[in-house]
Structures are given as C-alpha cells and as structure tokens.
Amino acid sequence: xxxxxxxxxxxxxxxxxxxxxxxxxxxxxxxxxxxxxxxxxxxxxxxxxxxxxxxxxxxxxxxxxxxxxxxxxxxxxxxxxxxxxxxxxxxxxxxxxxxxxxxxxxxxxxxxxxxxxxxxxxxxxxxxxxxxxxxxxxxxxxxxxxxxxxxxxxxxxxxxxxxxxxxxxxxxxxxxxxxxxxxxxxxxxxxxxxxxxxxxxxxxxxxxxxxxxxxxxxxxxxxxxxxxxxxxxxxxxxxxxxxxxxxxxxxxxxxxxxxxxxxxxxxxxxxxxxxxxxxxxxxxxxxxxxxxxxxxxxxxxxxxxxxxxxxxxxxxxxxxxxxxxxxxxxxxxxxxxxxxxxxxxxxxxxxxxxxxxxxxxxxxxxxxxxxxxxxxxxxxxxxxxxxxxxxxxxxxxxxxxxxxxxxxxxxxxxxxxxxxxxx
Ligand SMILES: Cc1cc2nc3c(=O)[nH]c(=O)nc-3n(C[C@H](O)[C@H](O)[C@H](O)COP(=O)(O)OP(=O)(O)OC[C@H]3O[C@@H](n4cnc5c(N)ncnc54)[C@H](O)[C@@H]3O)c2cc1C
Numbered sequence: 001x002x003x004x005x006x007x008x009x010x011x012x013x014x015x016x017x018x019x020x021x022x023x024x025x026x027x028x029x030x031x032x033x034x035x036x037x038x039x040x041x042x043x044x045x046x047x048x049x050x051x052x053x054x055x056x057x058x059x060x061x062x063x064x065x066x067x068x069x070x071x072x073x074x075x076x077x078x079x080x081x082x083x084x085x086x087x088x089x090x091x092x093x094x095x096x097x098x099x100x101x102x103x104x105x106x107x108x109x110x111x112x113x114x115x116x117x118x119x120x121x122x123x124x125x126x127x128x129x130x131x132x133x134x135x136x137x138x139x140x141x142x143x144x145x146x147x148x149x150x151x152x153x154x155x156x157x158x159x160x161x162x163x164x165x166x167x168x169x170x171x172x173x174x175x176x177x178x179x180x181x182x183x184x185x186x187x188x189x190x191x192x193x194x195x196x197x198x199x200x201x202x203x204x205x206x207x208x209x210x211x212x213x214x215x216x217x218x219x220x221x222x223x224x225x226x227x228x229x230x231x232x233x234x235x236x237x238x239x240x241x242x243x244x245x246x247x248x249x250x251x252x253x254x255x256x257x258x259x260x261x262x263x264x265x266x267x268x269x270x271x272x273x274x275x276x277x278x279x280x281x282x283x284x285x286x287x288x289x290x291x292x293x294x295x296x297x298x299x300x301x302x303x304x305x306x307x308x309x310x311x312x313x314x315x316x317x318x319x320x321x322x323x324x325x326x327x328x329x330x331x332x333x334x335x336x337x338x339x340x341x342x343x344x345x346x347x348x349x350x351x352x353x354x355x356x357x358x359x360x361x362x363x364x365x366x367x368x369x370x371x372x373x374x375x376x377x378x379x380x381x382x383x384x385x386x387x388x389x390x391x392x393x394x395x396x397x398x399x400x401x402x403x404x405x406x407x408x409x410x411x412x413x414x415x416x417x418x419x420x421x422x423x
Contacts, residue, residue, distance in 0.1 A: 002093060002103040006032040006077075008318060009094055009104035011084045011253070013037015015045065015304065016110035016284030018065040019311030020318075021076045027319055031105075033076045036096060038083045041134055042068065047304050049137040050161040051334050055169055056141055063134065087257035089277045106279045106318045109254050109267060110311070113247035113285040113302055118153065122215030125225040127240040131158055132247070140242060144171055147239030151175075151228045153212050155182040157333050158244025160195060163204045164336035166242075174205040174238075176212060176230055183333075187343075187378055188350075191366050194359045194380070198338055207234060215241065247302060249286035262288035266300040271324040272317045273310060281318060283310035292324045293394050301346060303331035328390040344389045345376025354408040357382060365389075367407050372398040374407075388414040395419055 008024055010017040013035065021035050037043065041064075048054075048063035061067070071078045079096070086095040087107075094102045115130040117123075127147075129140045140162075144150055150166050152159040155177030163173040179185060182199065184192030196206050210232040218226035228236040251259075254267045260276040262268040266288030273281045273289055282289075284307035288300040306329050313325040334340045339362065347368040357364030363381040367374055367389070373396055377389030392399075397418045399407070406412035 001101060003100045005103040005105075006034040007105045008033045009102060009107045010035040010110065011087075011094065011108065012110035012112055012284070013039050013041075013043050013078075013080060014110060014112045014284060014307065015043060015065065016112075016287075016307040016311045016314070017108060018043035019308050020108050020110070020283060020315045021311075022066075022074070023312045023315035024318065025074045025076065027315060027321075029315075029319060033074075034079065034102065034104075035076060036079045036082050036084050036094075038081070039133060039135075040081050042066075042071065042078055042080060044134060045304065046132070047334075049131060049134060050158060051165060051336075053134065054131075054137045054141060054162065054165045060134070084253060087253060089257050089259075089280060092279075106281070108281045108283060108314050108318070109259075109275070109286070110283045110307070110314075111250040111253055111286055113249050115243075115247050116245045118212065118243055118245055120212060120214050122217070122225065125215050125217055126223050127225045127238075128215060129240065129242045131162065131242060131244065140240070143240050144169065148172055149174065149237050150240045150242065151236050151238040152242050152244060153177075153228070154244035154246070155179050155196075155206070155208070156185065156244060156246065157183070158242070160199060160335060161333060162242050162244065163199055164202070164334075164338060167203055168336045172203070172205075174207065174236055175199070176207045176210055176228060176234070176236070178209070178211050180208050182206065182208075186346075187366070188353060188368075190353065190355075190359075191378060195335070195341070198335060198362075202336070202338055207232070207236075210234065247285070249288075249300065249302075251286055254282070254286070262298050262300065264288045264298060264300040268298070271296075272322065273314045273325055274317060279318075281314040283307065283314045289325060292326055293328060295396075299329065299346070301329050301331070303329065305330045305332075328393055330386070339380060341378060341380050342383055342386060343376065343378045344386050344393060347376035350375055352404075354404055356385065356408050357410060369399070369404070372400070372404070374399070385414060388417065392418050 043065040044063040052058040083097040181192030216227040260268040269289040291299040350368040365379040365385040368376040374392035
C-alpha cells in the first residue's frame, strides 16, 4: 500500500544524488523531488574527510554540498537517517526504513560504496578506524588527539592523504602496504615512487611490499590497539590505526531489486546512465556505465568529479533529454599542503609512459599510452596540460614518434600534438 507518490525519488544521500536534485530543479523539473539518505548529515563532500575537515581546519558546515536552507528553498525534500530497504521496479515503489512505501515515476540509485573491512586477528580492538564519513573523521580526530604513532594500512589515496594530514597534525605516520610504491596501482611505479618520496621527505615512514598480519593490544586489557604485526615480521607501535583498503560499490539494494550488475561490480547502465529498468538511473561510485568517449567500454570510478557530473547527466535524462555521459573522468588527490595530483583518464592498462617536465623539480605530467594512443594523464603542478589530455583522450589519435616526443618535450607546444599537428 503506497503511503505517498513522488515524481523523482533519489536514493542515497551523497554527492551524486545531491547534484542530480540540483540539476532537476535547475532544468525546470516540476513535481516532488525526494532524496533519501542513510547518514545523519545532509549531502556533503567526502574528500574533506581526509583533508581539511580531518585536520580540524574546516567547520562541520564547510564540507556540505549546500547550506541547510537551500534544500527547502529548492523545494527538495531531504530525508536523512533513512534507508531505502526495498525496491519493487514493476510496481515502482520503494520501502523506507521508516516503514513508509513511496511510489515513484523516475528514480536514481546512488548508494555509493562501502569500505572494505579487514577481518584479521585483533580487528575488534579499539582505535582501529575506517574512513568514509564525517563521523569517521570525527572519530579519527578524537582518537589521535593523544596519539604519537599512527599506522596506516594501505598505500593508496586514503592511506597517503591521511598520512599527510596526520603528519601536519604533529603525529608520526607509518604506512604499511602491499605495493612496492605508494599509489603505484593506478599510476605505475615511477610516479608512485615520486609520491612516496614526497611523503617520506615530510617524515612519513613507508613499509612497502608488506602486509598486515594482525593487530595486538598492549596486554593491559584496555581493549586498545597497541601494535601492528606484518607478514614481513615488523612489529609497529600504534596508538591508532587507519585502514584504507579500498571500497566496494554498494549494490545490495539494486541487486535485490533485480538490476543488472556489471563486471566491474557496479550497476550496469547505458551511456545515458539508465539501468536495466526503464526510468531508473544510477550515478556515482556504484554506477558502471557505457562510456562513449572510451568506445563504449564499461567504466566505473570512485571519484568526486565523476559522481558530480553523473548527477547532472542522470538529471537531464530523467527529464527526457537523452544525452550521453561524455565528460572525461577527472580526479584529484591532495597530500596536505605538500601538493596535489590531478588525473584524467582512466587508463586501466597502458604500455608506454611519457614524462613531461621533471620529477626532481616536482612539476610534471605523466602521459599513459596504449598502442600509441593517449589513455590518461597525471599531473603534479601542470594543471594546464590536462585540457590537452582530455582532447587527446577523446580524439584517440594514434601518435607517431614525433608526437610522442613532443608530449615529453617542455619546449614543444602541446596544442601541436594530435590531429592537425604532430601525429
Ligand atoms: C575520505 C575520502 C576522501 C576522498 N577524497 C577524494 C578526492 O580527493 N578526490 C576524488 O576525486 N574523490 C575522493 N573521494 C571519493 C568521492 O568522495 C566519492 O567518489 C564520492 O563521494 C561518491 O559519491 P556517491 O554519491 O556516488 O556516493 P557516496 O558519497 O558514498 O554517497 C552514497 C550515500 O548513499 C547512502 N546509502 C547507501 N545505501 C542506501 C540506502 N539503501 N538508502 C539510503 N541511503 C543509502 C550512503 O550511506 C551514502 O551516504 C574521497 C572519498 C573518501 C571517503
């Protein structure tokens, strides 16, 4: 029995849903827009959780997607602390944890991702943290207040960003990771080593090529973590631990509703971000879509800008505009105040890297090519190169030797690389 009807039901209280709601109204959607989110906070920008907000440099309001009054001004109904517990796609109804049943015309599923939890001996000890929400950031900030040594498990974005933030907070941060160099899974060993050396030069200790075996307490019965034991035989003192072991897309609701799941683990969508159910769209971390700029390859990414832009594309298509999602995926990561990397792509694989600029000078762009075609570009301090990266990724030209040499030559104008110039 339906308790109410809405025109647009947005499931998930994160960035993708929030930006979808914004664009629905901006593009003239009439009727009810209901956004249902499980968290206590209204939609906010998660990246702040490992950066300024974690360090205590930002207020609770700063990460918010919009100030509280904006939602009512836009006539968008926001239900926080509420989960969608079931979806009936034939009846077009959703069950909420409040026991209400809501009928909808169009729906967005943007349920994001969940952190991967480590199930090892000692994992129940206190002061072992994961980081996804503002509440998690609060718990870490409180938990490390009296800590000297903090161990980070994982050498990817969360591990590196949190290590940088904690160092700026006066803590001694140690990273334990399986990789040989930080961030190498996404960017390769050369660039990975650059970021590792940047962290080390600011006092972060990195143990590469090792793995967590177990956590130990101090034997006093306090229940607090005191040591991290690695498979390689290290015993690291730890007043607190932050685990950054990746995330998995949250597709439970979608799967139960019968939506198709793709090989990258996301809800399968076409180029319009429509799922296998007509009028039901997906966006953000859990959306696996057919990317027109990648020749129809299925792409699923866990990045702020992607979720933001998905929200817009989904809104336009909910309004019947029939537009493909054509934004070149972009993301950034910030290591304290030591620098910021930016990336366009993604390159899931590559067979050649070309470096423009200098790692030693901390100003470079690394190009990732496959069969002579630019697939991705990572920059540190050379943001202007990214527009050329976008053009080359979309253009898909196979670059000859002269063009590839120009990519790596600071004296060559990047505008001359690709169609019309060096090729
Ligand atoms: C600490 C941290 C730092 C980051 N830093 C960067 C960065 O520097 N650069 C970058 O590009 N990206 C960064 N990201 C990634 C970026 O924040 C995410 O890609 C983005 O938030 C994804 O948005 P989303 O809307 O898809 O999902 P989410 O933001 O995860 O939102 C999904 C929401 O849906 C809720 N939900 C789930 N199931 C239900 C349900 N059944 N009913 C109701 N609600 C539900 C969840 O509780 C959650 O609130 C960072 C992420 C984290 C955690």
